Amino acid sequence: MNSEKRQEAPLASSEMARLPVGRLAHDTRREKRGVVMDHQDGFVWLRPEGGGTEWTALPRDVQPLLNVRDRAETLMWARVAHANARSRGEVL
Template sequence: MITRRTEKDTLLFPAPGTIVHDVRRKRVGIVMGHVGPYVQLRPEGGGREWDARPEDVRPPASVPPVPVAHHSTGDMTGGCHG
């Protein structure tokens, strides 16, 4: 059976890719999807998904920035330097 989500459900079920805080487990994760009454979360650095109740999911107060790879302006060949 397919059910339609209401505007209230949209507030409870954040969009995939959203970073949220699971207050029950005290963990920050990325929303991967929704299955049944649960929000599926995965740690930012990868790892095992877990299910969270929508009422336990909040926007994080402060999420540390995701590390960005920095490249020097020098040799970009990726080879060994001798």
């Protein structure tokens, strides 16, 4: 038996739930946001939102974030709800 400590291997591509390429994601290990660029060899490749050097992350460390369209729509509905509440006199 080998007494060396084994390094934990990334999940095989069939074991991970893949985020689509182009999706905004959060690397929880590095506390960084990035865009999913690729899935290779059990890793997720991410690039910073504004461009820059890509990095790899384990799939279990990557969480999906709302994409720009979803964020904009969420903000729009929040503004509409606030405007409606203001018109009813519920908020200033």
